[in-house]
Amino acid sequence: MxxxxxxxxxxxxxxxxxxxxxxxxxxxxxxxxxxxxxxxxxxxxxxxxxxxxxxxxxxxxxxxxxxxxxxxxxxxxxxxxxxxxxxxxxxxxxxxxxxxxxxxxxxxxxxxxxxxEVAASQAMAVRGADLVVELCGARPRLLTHCNTGGLAAVVLGTALGVVYELHRRGALAGVVASETRPLLQGARLTAWELSRWGIEHRVAVDSAGPFLMARGEVDGVILGADRICANGDVINKIGTYAHALGARRAGLPFIVVAPESTVDVSTPSGDAVPIEDRGAAEITPWSDAVNPAFDVTPRDLVTAIVTDQRVIRLDRGNRI
Ligand SMILES: CSC[C@@H](O)[C@@H](O)C(=O)COP(=O)(O)O
CATH class of the missing domain: 1.20.120.420 (translation initiation factor eif-2b, domain 1)
Structure with a gap:
């Protein structure tokens, strides 16, 4: 569909x-x-x-x-x-x-x-699943953030397409869907797509992610991107940076899956990206608020980026 x-x-x-x-x-x-x-x-x-x-x-x-x-x-x-x-x-x-x-x-x-984009999703799913098995083990438990499924990409998706492919291969032990405050793309959309695919999952509040990693409950983090800069910085849904920090502290792979259409070599680094602020009404009726919809994960926290055409191992010094 x-x-x-x-x-x-x-x-x-x-x-x-x-x-x-x-x-x-x-x-x-x-x-x-x-x-x-x-x-x-x-x-x-x-x-x-x-x-x-x-x-x-x-x-x-x-x-x-x-x-x-x-x-x-x-x-x-x-x-x-x-x-x-x-x-x-x-x-x-x-x-x-x-x-x-x-x-x-x-x-x-x-x-x-x-x-x-349909073809890119299919290519990323296969290449990403191969990489996840290599980096996270034969039957990993994965944490994902926001929604990166067919809803976000016409069919199948980016990171969630990889999750689906691992499930199809019988090579997935579990998924934690980070709820993704404030609009709950994880709790509403990712959970809905995983249910439709028959993939068992648990929703966790965003701030639980780094703790679950520290407690050994996941083997890797896999998520998407809204823009990948020339230096490898990754712009994605707010909360991504905290998961990246948690993954680094726990020694876990942090894998970004995005089509080449999201790679933007004309943006040198995350500092140059306009970050949408969606205003106070989305998060509180009582106060002023700061509501950045995205954050910047610096390239040194990213293990690898999987696109429809390549795997970029930032941990090995590969360049965009
Ligand atoms: C395959 S989607 C990758 C990203 O676009 C996704 O993670 C994300 O941040 C979406 O943000 P949204 O504000 O829901 O459009």
Whole structure:
């Protein structure tokens, strides 16, 4: 099942704001509807955002075919809907590069991006599972954070695709899904996807992660990325850095799985990445708040990055 697609002239997504209580399909016909879905996290996760961005340009190209100024403004709105995951701007720019050839060419490019992400998920699952067995043992217990499944990547996913592949091989002893405050992508979305796949798992509060590692309850950490910088710094959901510190202290492998579409060599390091702050309303009605949605894990805490094309062993000095 594709969690985002182009169907009969509209973008169809599974509304991730209402899972797991309800499986609701949303049809998005306009750029404002698509931007609202991105900003509410009805569609989210770096690879899925790349596809959403490209489909957004396809919507804009149809509606504003005769109005170049309105078309440019709509494309910019989609590109700026969220700032951190590089896939969104990248998907938008790739699709927008076809605008001079007309709406059908834009849609074809967006569908190509979708298909590339599907293929990338399958490649990462196999390569990542091989690496996990090498680094974490034959039947590891893994901790993951946020949601990196098909919901975040059209089908299968990045880190969660690796988890699925290990399960398929009979090479998985357990999964801890870190709940992922404040929007609970782990407790709601990852738990839902693991249940659908028949994979046993336990949800833990985010702050339990480093303690579970110290107590010997997991053999490795595997998660995704929203942007991988030229120096190897990894930008991912807030809480990732704490898990990386815990893994280092416990001597555990810390593995990042992301497609090449998330690798951004034009961003030199984590310092240069705009980190979305989602405001106080998401976390407290009583106080001002600081609510960074992502953090920066420095490259020296990362054991390896698995993409659809390669394994980058940062622990061995490999470079992006
Ligand atoms: C395969 S998804 C990798 C990342 O995009 C994921 O870990 C993440 O941080 C998503 O953040 P979100 O704010 O839910 O879009």
């Amino acid at each position: 594709r969690t985002i697609d182009w169907v009969d002239g509209a973008v169809e997504i599974i509304d991730q704001t209402v899972l797991p209580k309800e499986v609701r399909v949303l049809r998005l016909h306009t750029v404002p509807e698509l931007v609202a879905a991105i900003q509410s996290l009805a569609v989210r996760g770096a690879p899925a955002l790349g596809v959403a961005g490209a489909f957004g340009v396809a919507l804009a190209a149809r509606v504003h075919a005769d109005d170049p100024a309105a078309l440019a403004a709509a494309v910019t709105r989609v590109e700026n809907a969220r700032p951190t995951a590089v896939n969104l701007a990248r998907g938008v720019r790739r699709a927008a590069a076809q605008l001079h050839r007309g709406p059908d060419a834009v849609l074809a490019e967006a569908c190509a991006i979708r298909d590339e």
